[in-house]
Amino acid sequence: MHIGIVGLGLIGASLALDWRQGGHRITGVSRSATTIAIAGERGVIDRGGTEVSLLATCDVVVLCVPLDRLVPVAAAVCPHLQPDAILTDVGSVKAPLIQAIIPLWPGFIGGHPMAGTAEQGIQAAQSQLFRQRPYVLTPTAQTQPQQLAQLQTLVGELGAQVLLCDPHAHDRAVAWISHLPIWVSAALLGAVAQEPDPAIATLAQQLASSGWRDTTRVGGGNPELGVCLAHYNREHLLRGLYQYRQELNQVITMIEQQDMAALTAYLQASQQARTQLDDRNFTQG
Numbered sequence: 001m002h003i004g005i006v007g008l009g010l011i012g013a014s015l016a017l018d019w020r021q022g023g024h025r026i027t028g029v030s031r032s033a034t035t036i037a038i039a040g041e042r043g044v045i046d047r048g049g050t051e052v053s054l055l056a057t058c059d060v061v062v063l064c065v066p067l068d069r070l071v072p073v074a075a076a077v078c079p080h081l082q083p084d085a086i087l088t089d090v091g092s093v094k095a096p097l098i099q100a101i102i103p104l105w106p107g108f109i110g111g112h113p114m115a116g117t118a119e120q121g122i123q124a125a126q127s128q129l130f131r132q133r134p135y136v137l138t139p140t141a142q143t144q145p146q147q148l149a150q151l152q153t154l155v156g157e158l159g160a161q162v163l164l165c166d167p168h169a170h171d172r173a174v175a176w177i178s179h180l181p182i183w184v185s186a187a188l189l190g191a192v193a194q195e196p197d198p199a200i201a202t203l204a205q206q207l208a209s210s211g212w213r214d215t216t217r218v219g220g221g222n223p224e225l226g227v228c229l230a231h232y233n234r235e236h237l238l239r240g241l242y243q244y245r246q247e248l249n250q251v252i253t254m255i256e257q258q259d260m261a262a263l264t265a266y267l268q269a270s271q272q273a274r275t276q277l278d279d280r281n282f283t284q285g
Contacts, residue, residue: 003016003059003060005029008125011129022157044122056081087107089101094170
């Protein structure tokens with residue numbers, strides 16, 4: 001199968017690596033000629049360039065660009081596609097983008113691989129990144145069953161766990177486990193930055209260990225991503241933030257009242273909730 005990858009960062013290049021190793025022909029498109037050169041040297045793609053016209057003979061095209069570029073890139077790509085080509089993406093928000101892209105290409109099937117690393121860019125690309133990771137596909141009423149089956153097969157070749165779900169359900173779920181943590185983490189960093197005594201702030205940094213590192217990592221990530229999530233998944237992110245604020249208010253009240261029994265019960269409940277999570281299901285991104 002001839003697969004086109006638009007955007008050769010961590011996700012796009014990692015997809016290309018696995019599919020090319022599986023015998024598929026890969027055409028890569030990037031705004032950066034340097035990225036194309038690196039992709040060729042690393043064996044990520046068979047051919048590539050900066051022009052979307054290169055995708056004219058592709059059977060499947062995967063858009064691996066930031067959320068705010070998905071719709072304009074789709075608009076640029078669609079005129080060059082074969083009539084029966086499958087168009088998909090890897091964005092972490094689905095419903096509003098599907099609504100915008102379907103009129104451009106009825107064969108568009110939203111996708112979201114739940115995998116990643118702390119590093120970004122083509123230099124961070126790796127094979128087997130998606131193995132045993134959830135990979136969400138969000139078909140709509142317009143999706144052709146044959147095309148969905150083809151895309152499911154391709155995703156399955158990555159060793160990923162294919163999940164089919166409604167676009168709105170996807171967006172509500174990822175708001176809890178991906179988008180909310182980014183803003184909670186960012187707010188924590190902002191709160192700590194308000195410490196008025198420089199000596200205390202310095203001491204806190206010296207004492208910080210892995211718990212602080214892990215809790216604040218996502219809040220110190222790419223600002224553009226956080227803003228895009230707040231824009232495209234605003235409703236579900238706000239719902240999560242409101243609920244989180246209620247939980248914080250509850251904790252504050254218990255501490256103000258020195259209700260140790262209530263605090264103990266609260267932490268026991270959170271401990272129990274955490275033990276029900278399987279660490280093997282967590283991505284590294």
